[in-house]
Amino acid sequence: MNKVAVYPGTFDPITYGHLDILEMGCKIFDEIVICIAERAEKNTLFTLEERVSTVSYIVKDFDNVSVEPLTGLLVKRMEMGGIKFILRGLRAVSDFDYELQMALTNSELDSEIVTVFLPGKHEHLFLSSSIVREVAIHGGDVSKFVPEYVKHKIELKLRGKTCL
Numbered sequence: 732m733n734k735v736a737v738y739p740g741t742f743d744p745i746t747y748g749h750l751d752i753l754e755m756g757c758k759i760f761d762e763i764v765i766c767i768a769e770r771a772e773k774n775t776l777f778t779l780e781e782r783v784s785t786v787s788y789i790v791k792d793f794d795n796v797s798v799e800p801l802t803g804l805l806v807k808r809m810e811m812g813g814i815k816f817i818l819r820g821l822r823a824v825s826d827f828d829y830e831l832q833m834a835l836t837n838s839e840l841d842s843e844i845v846t847v848f849l850p851g852k853h854e855h856l857f858l859s860s861s862i863v864r865e866v867a868i869h870g871g872d873v874s875k876f877v878p879e880y881v882k883h884k885i886e887l888k889l890r891g892k893t894c895l
Contacts, residue, residue: 733761736816743775748855752820766801806840
């Protein structure tokens, strides 16, 4: 039986921290489905379609990773695919509070769901998509935080271009 996990998030943009978690997750799970969430309450830089396109390109060399949009409840998507594992990264203690709430909520919605928390690599523990966006918006260099392809997409977006 294949061990399949979903790796949910907004990935706005995908960072080296996300990729650290994905690489570690690939050592644990046979397959990982990156579910890119549409979250109206988040003021995203990229559209859902742009995020799906960018992440798909970045992970194209991972044999056991797929990418799809998530517009509804994660638990519903998991039920449709028979998936019981959620992969989540932790950067700091502050992440844990939110992540624990989400894990407990998902467990209440489906008692068979197991959330697997992985710590990020120490060199990326401070990194978040929000920080990357903020640095980029103010003209800072984000090349240490995101792959070159993502940096290029950010630059295009900040110049008002569509990034598909």
